Amino acid sequence: MQLLLIVGLLIVLPDVASSQSTSKERTGEPTTENKIKSLLDLGKSMLRTAYRGTSNRDSATILFQRAWALSDNASNQELGEESQCLLGIVCLLNGDWDLGEAHFMRVIAARQRSGDKAGELNAWLRMAMAAFCNNCDKNISALKRALELSRQIRNRAIEAVVLLEIGYKYLNAGMKTEAKNAAMAALRIQEAIGYAEICRAASEIALQSVYYASYDYRYLSNAYYLLSDMGQTQGNLNQKLLYIFKVTHDVENSGMTDQLDYTYFRLGNAYWELGRFEKSMEYHKQSVLISQEKGELIPVGLARRMAVALIELGRPAEALQLLYDIINSGLLCSVEDKMYIAQGLGNCHDALRQYHAAEKYYLESVTFSEQSPLRFQLLANEGIARFYVANARYEMAEPYLSRLSTASRQQILPNELIEVYLMRFKVDSARGNYRDAIWHYQQYKALQDSMFDETKSRQIAQLSIEYETAKKEQDIRIKESD
Numbered sequence: 001m002q003l004l005l006i007v008g009l010l011i012v013l014p015d016v017a018s019s020q021s022t023s024k025e026r027t028g029e030p031t032t033e034n035k036i037k038s039l040l041d042l043g044k045s046m047l048r049t050a051y052r053g054t055s056n057r058d059s060a061t062i063l064f065q066r067a068w069a070l071s072d073n074a075s076n077q078e079l080g081e082e083s084q085c086l087l088g089i090v091c092l093l094n095g096d097w098d099l100g101e102a103h104f105m106r107v108i109a110a111r112q113r114s115g116d117k118a119g120e121l122n123a124w125l126r127m128a129m130a131a132f133c134n135n136c137d138k139n140i141s142a143l144k145r146a147l148e149l150s151r152q153i154r155n156r157a158i159e160a161v162v163l164l165e166i167g168y169k170y171l172n173a174g175m176k177t178e179a180k181n182a183a184m185a186a187l188r189i190q191e192a193i194g195y196a197e198i199c200r201a202a203s204e205i206a207l208q209s210v211y212y213a214s215y216d217y218r219y220l221s222n223a224y225y226l227l228s229d230m231g232q233t234q235g236n237l238n239q240k241l242l243y244i245f246k247v248t249h250d251v252e253n254s255g256m257t258d259q260l261d262y263t264y265f266r267l268g269n270a271y272w273e274l275g276r277f278e279k280s281m282e283y284h285k286q287s288v289l290i291s292q293e294k295g296e297l298i299p300v301g302l303a304r305r306m307a308v309a310l311i312e313l314g315r316p317a318e319a320l321q322l323l324y325d326i327i328n329s330g331l332l333c334s335v336e337d338k339m340y341i342a343q344g345l346g347n348c349h350d351a352l353r354q355y356h357a358a359e360k361y362y363l364e365s366v367t368f369s370e371q372s373p374l375r376f377q378l379l380a381n382e383g384i385a386r387f388y389v390a391n392a393r394y395e396m397a398e399p400y401l402s403r404l405s406t407a408s409r410q411q412i413l414p415n416e417l418i419e420v421y422l423m424r425f426k427v428d429s430a431r432g433n434y435r436d437a438i439w440h441y442q443q444y445k446a447l448q449d450s451m452f453d454e455t456k457s458r459q460i461a462q463l464s465i466e467y468e469t470a471k472k473e474q475d476i477r478i479k480e481s482d
Contacts, residue, residue: 001105002270013416022462024038026110029350031374032070032073032074032076033074033076033079034082035070036067036070036071036074036076037079038044038067039063039064039067039070039084040063040064040079040082040086042058042061042063043059043060043061043064043067044086044210045084046060046063047060047089047090047093047210048067048137048211048213048332048334049209049332049333050327050330050331050333051326051327051333051337051341052327052340055335057090057094060086060090061087061090063087064083064087064090065083065085065087066093067079067083068083068084068087069257079111081106081107081110081123081267082430083105084104084106084107085103085107086210087103087128087391088100088102088103088104088107088126088127088130089130089131091103091213092127092130092131093130093131093211095387097138097179100127100130100379101127101138103129103301104123104124104464107116107123108120108123108124110197111123115257115317116220117140117149117153117234117263118153118155120149121146121149121150121153121158122208122236124141124142124143124145124146124149125143125162125165126145127142127148127211127462128140128142128146128165129165129205129217130209130211131163131211131373131454132336132372132373132375132376133169133172133208133277133373134373134374134375135173135428136169136172137173138170138172140169142167143162143165143166145164145273146162147159147162147163147166148164150438151404155201156189156192156197157189157193157197157198157200157201158201158205158286159189159323160189160190160193160198160201160223161186161198161201161202161205163182163185163186164182164183164186164219164220164225166225167179167180167181167182167183167186167222167226168183168219168226168229170182171226171229171230171233172375172410172412174408174409174410176230176233176234179226179230179231180227182226183223183227183230184223184225185225186198186223186226187224190223190394195221195222195250195251195254195255195256195282196254196256198220198221198222198223198253198256199221199222199256199259200260201468202217202218202220202221203218203221205217205220206220208305211334212334212336213295213299213332213334213337215262215299216299216301217289218259218262222247222250222260224244224246224250225243225244225247225266226246227239227241227243228240228241228243228244228266228270232413232414232415233413233414234274234414235414235415235447235450235451235452237270237273237415237451237452239269239276240270241270241271241274241464244263244266244267245267247263247266247268248263248264251263253335257290258290258294260290261287261288261290261291261294261296262285262287263287264284264286264287264290264381265283265284265287265299265301265302266285267283268280268281268282268283268284268286268302268305269305271283272284272305272308272309273415275312276311277308277309277312278313279464280305281306281309281310281313282300284305284306284309287302288302288306295476297326297329298325298326298329298331299331300326300331300333300337300340301337301340303323303326303341303344304321304323304340304341304343304344306319307308307319307322307323307344307347308322308344308347308350308450309427311347311348311351316348316351316352317352319344319347319348319351320345320348320349320352322324323341323345323348325342326341327341328389335368335371336368336369336372337373338368339368339369339372339376339379339380340365342361342362342365342368343361343365343379343380343383345357345361346358346359346360346361346362346364346383346384346387347383348388348392349361355391358387359387362383362384362387363382363384364398365380365383365384366379366380366381369381374407374411375411377403378403378404378407378411378416379410379416381400381451381473382400382404382406382416382420382470383401384400385397385400385401385404385420386419386421386423388400389401389423389426390436391428392430394427394430394431397438398427400425401424401427404420405420414447414451415451417447418444418447418448418451419442421440421441421444421447422441422444424436424437424440425440425441425444428440432447
């Protein structure tokens with residue numbers, strides 16, 4: 001049905017363009033250019049849809065191919081290259097690196113012929129950052145080329161952003177030393193030119209995204225975000241919190257208060273990971289208020305964490321309403337966003353003891369995740385496994401737990417692995433597999449103790465007190481100066 005609609009649009013668009021020919025002088029744009037732009041916009045609208053909408057990458061590809069052909073016939077190089085980039089992005093989202101790279105290399109070759117190093121750098125970046133990757137070796141190679149170009153054109157802000165993206169790719173691959181080296185190199189640049197420059201460069205890059213929301217790329221706005229996330233992957237949640245406090249200090253003292261929505265989101269996340277849900281809600285609500293003041297919708301990542309916190313605080317009906325507010329807002333979602341929403345709905349219905357509805361949404365989250373990289377598949381598997389184990393449906397949980405158990409340490413975070421060990425212990429115990437049950441419990445206890453021992457708990461509490469005290473003193477000084 002949707003393909004028929006596309007064919008119809010391809011037939012109608014020339015007529016629309018013809019009807020606009022009389023306004024050519026008024027708009028200053030050739031009719032063909034209008035048509036190409038319409039095709040590109042329509043194609044992009046099929047990549048990211050509202051939760052209840054259906055994305056269609058095949059239809060988007062048809063539209064981008066048509067735009068490319070028209071651009072070629074009209075000798076419109078700019079729109080032709082954009083068509084190539086969009087075709088490449090669809091291929092990358094589908095997991096076809098070779099074909100995606102082929103599209104981007106046409107653009108890169110054109111930029112090289114014209115001596116446009118900034119344009120070439122941009123193409124390498126778009127290719128490397130268009131989609132999450134399971135194996136990021138090729139992405140890292142593309143990013144290294146972008147890094148060379150950023151140094152050649154002496155753009156230190158872009159250089160720092162590229163270093164941070166390289167660092168995250170290394171972190172996802174479990175290459176902790178390389179990730180730290182990239183983070184520290186970016187931090188040195190940040191300290192030299194200022195946080196604000198890095199933030200602006202990251203924002204410009206993020207705005208080019210056609211699939212993930214630009215908000216999703218704001219982790220590149222400060223080197224301390226990467227250092228914080230490194231702490232989490234190592235099971236060191238006080239390090240995670242420490243570096244988030246450093247980001248908060250940077251942003252609060254930069255005058256760029258419009259960036260505090262993401263900063264407070266990340267600060268709330270740090271408390272959320274620690275199980276301090278009242279505190280996480282405090283900062284997540286501040287993030288929401290700032291986003292609303294900017295006229296922006298609440299991002300899915302924030303809503304899904306707030307929903308979990310509300311459930312943990314015994315307020316599942318509020319959590320469910322929050323998610324429905326997101327759905328009804330018409331927020332454009334990636335498939336990964338839809339996975340998070342479906343899982344959140346499952347959590348809410350489970351807490352409300354509406355188990356049939358809960359199972360339906362958990363299964364939907366798994367279906368969405370199958371169109372996503374491995375990281376999201378594991379998150380969906382964890383959610384549905386938790387549901388089945390909690391309801392003593394161990395046979396149903398088994399395939400999901402098996403996949404989680406075989407995931408590498410690079411693919412699953414320590415705080416998530418704790419829960420996997422605990423679920424395996426419960427399943428093994430119920431089946432009478434006591435030797436395996438004891439082993440899984442020992443792994444669970446060892447990992448939990450390493451992450452949440454008394455010393456670390458005191459350190460986290462002290463960090464929180466120091467931050468809150470400094471913030472209150474700063475607020476007092478501001479009021480006195482007014």
